[in-house]
Amino acid sequence: MRNRSGLAVAWLVFALAAMQGEPARAQWDFPGGFGDWGWGGWGGGATVAGDQARGLGTFAQGAGFYNKQTAIADSINVDTVMRWNDYVFESQRLANQARLRRMAQRREANTERLEDAQKRLRDQPTPRDVTQGDALNAALDEINNPRIYAKALRAATVRVGGDVIRNIPFRYNAAMITIGLHQLATDALPAPLLRPEFAKDFEAIKALDLQILAQVDENEAADPATVRKLLDAIYDAEGTAAAILPRGSLDQKQADRYLKALHGLVVMLKAPNIESLAAGADRRPDATLGELLTFMNAFNLRFGVASTPTQRVHYNALHSQLVALRDEVSPPTGVMATITSLPGSASSWIQGFFSGMSYDDLRKAAPRP
Numbered sequence: 001m002r003n004r005s006g007l008a009v010a011w012l013v014f015a016l017a018a019m020q021g022e023p024a025r026a027q028w029d030f031p032g033g034f035g036d037w038g039w040g041g042w043g044g045g046a047t048v049a050g051d052q053a054r055g056l057g058t059f060a061q062g063a064g065f066y067n068k069q070t071a072i073a074d075s076i077n078v079d080t081v082m083r084w085n086d087y088v089f090e091s092q093r094l095a096n097q098a099r100l101r102r103m104a105q106r107r108e109a110n111t112e113r114l115e116d117a118q119k120r121l122r123d124q125p126t127p128r129d130v131t132q133g134d135a136l137n138a139a140l141d142e143i144n145n146p147r148i149y150a151k152a153l154r155a156a157t158v159r160v161g162g163d164v165i166r167n168i169p170f171r172y173n174a175a176m177i178t179i180g181l182h183q184l185a186t187d188a189l190p191a192p193l194l195r196p197e198f199a200k201d202f203e204a205i206k207a208l209d210l211q212i213l214a215q216v217d218e219n220e221a222a223d224p225a226t227v228r229k230l231l232d233a234i235y236d237a238e239g240t241a242a243a244i245l246p247r248g249s250l251d252q253k254q255a256d257r258y259l260k261a262l263h264g265l266v267v268m269l270k271a272p273n274i275e276s277l278a279a280g281a282d283r284r285p286d287a288t289l290g291e292l293l294t295f296m297n298a299f300n301l302r303f304g305v306a307s308t309p310t311q312r313v314h315y316n317a318l319h320s321q322l323v324a325l326r327d328e329v330s331p332p333t334g335v336m337a338t339i340t341s342l343p344g345s346a347s348s349w350i351q352g353f354f355s356g357m358s359y360d361d362l363r364k365a366a367p368r369p
Helices: 016-020 056-063 078-106 114-123 127-131 134-143 149-155 162-166 174-186 196-219 224-244 250-269 274-278 289-298 309-329 345-354 359-365
Strands: 170-172 301-303
Touching: 078 134, 078 174, 078 345, 114 134, 127 134, 127 309, 134 289, 134 301, 134 309, 149 289, 149 309, 162 309, 170 274, 174 196, 174 250, 174 345, 196 224, 224 250, 250 345, 250 359, 289 301, 289 309
Parallel strands: none
Antiparallel strands: 170 301
16 A cells, blocks of 8 residues: 555545545545535545646546546555646646737737737736636636645635526636647657657548647637547557557666556546536535636636626626635736747646556547547
């Protein structure tokens, strides 16, 4: 049995440990969370420190409740999770900057600089910025900085109310996942995957990656048919590796590390049923801002467009609460510097995050089309 870290993780919201009556064998602690993947079974009190892993609830939902200890918990140590959090944070910044550039291009006066747009969203958002969710997401991103998030969650005790949460028009954050996919697809392949037997597989993977990147850039969602084609190509590459690389060899391990990362990100690319996840929130009138943050990050959610008068009222209140929390835990320091690409090590972080998961786990979460 591995040593347990003293840090608790709020993102992987498994209830299986209680259901099975088994002790967790991992370096992570899996607190009770959203019951059957929603608000109906919320059991409070999880704490978060430096090892939160945003978006993994989405993976866990895809994988199902089975065998949580060996599927995920045993495969990820605290250092790997902290690196994943840094990767997610920087990926989100890249996705945000791409979105701001698109917003500027759509304006009649499209001369607004990226830095000016960031500053406006942070300090002087327009009513439209709030209604579109962009101002709320700007505050959310600062709060989600891995270096202050634990402090923010402890401070986020203001009551939001489950009725408000139930009415939030969440959207799934596919952009962050596609950045990871693109990083993997465009980085140098491990040496074993450079063999000519893999050429056709990776030609397809790279082409489909570009299609998905463009789809998410345009519509904030990937075409399911294209995702199925990508998954099919990944299965082909996995099959080729199993056929030609000696079992247990270093070549096989290097290939598996890369292919598992591709497969795992495709699992996370599939949007969860947000309506189902949010069901039951209205039975929690005492739900706090911290619980809302935990829920959104567990399932990789963002604020969408408020389209009704009630949603717009809720957004104005939530924006004020998020800004107050942001300023409490991280005093204004100006606009974060623009970044143009992720560090080269990001691909290694992604691979390390999924490397301990078995192909059985990945294939149950994302079966071959």
